[in-house]
Amino acid sequence: MGRAPCCEKMGVKRGPWTPEEDQILINYIHLYGHSNWRALPKHAGLLRCGKSCRLRWINYLRPDIKRGNFTSQEEQTIxxxxxxxxxxxxxxxxxxxxxxxxxxxxxxxxHLKKRLIKNKNNGGVTKEINRTNETTREDKESVIIETTSTQQLTTPEISNNNKADDLMSYKDISALVDESFWTDVVSVGNKNDIEKMIEDWEGMLDRNSKIYSYNNSKLYNDDMESWFELFTSNRGVEEFYDTPEF
DNA sequence: AAGTATTTCAACCGCAAACCA
DNA sequence: TTGGTTTGCGGTTGAAATACT
Known part of the structure; x- marks a missing residue:
């Protein structure tokens, strides 16, 4: 006997999403956005709970999702x-x-956890595991810098300051991280200081992400046609990013 | 070829934070 | 300030895919 369902589960469908359900969700968000996840399935005519719709959109249907295997750079960053x-x-x-x-x-x-454990058991012979067990500031910086270059390739809408003057680009953020973050990490004395510093740092990122969210919502309102066109066409996201308006 | 074990990953769950009246 | 509602997060599950015997 399990616990009571967290929300109204009577008649709510579960399990894998069908292409039809995906299309209904995409169409609905295209038309009305997703200001209220809880009410969304009811209005859209989906027999799903709001949480399920949100998860499906965030993890799978969002236009800016990058599919495919992780690169070694991404893995190292993680x-x-x-x-x-x-x-x-x-x-x-x-x-x-x-x-x-x-x-x-x-x-x-x-992948990564198992690989680290395996490498650890092998005595940490690889470069990767040396980094993990005793990561130097230089190592971390190089990863951040490498990641930045990748991000610039994949997210020009973020790094384009002409389109979002108030928004720090990933390059800017990474530069800030590059200059002060790791210095602070290695210089602060106790755990509380480190946690406080990370919170401050994330607060800065949050402020930028809010601006990004605003610009994103503007995108949804103003350019939803573009997103929908992307979704209903055979063009890939990469190709989409290559378009001059972005 | 068939059965079994292992791996992968989409989706679910409960909790805490954020929001709002 | 408070209490109800909604959202977002991290842990976990389980079906499908893949590897192994």
């Missing part, structure tokens, strides 16, 4: 960020544009 942030998957995902927290969590548990 390993390094995990060392600093722990299991704060959403914070790690924020540094990897196009990747979701769920995806990163899965990759960590299925």
């Amino acid at each position: 390993i390094n960020l995990h060392e600093v942030l722990g299991n704060r998957w959403s914070a790690i995902a924020a540094k990897l544009p196009g990747r979701t927290d769920n995806e990163i969590k899965n990759v960590w548990h299925t």
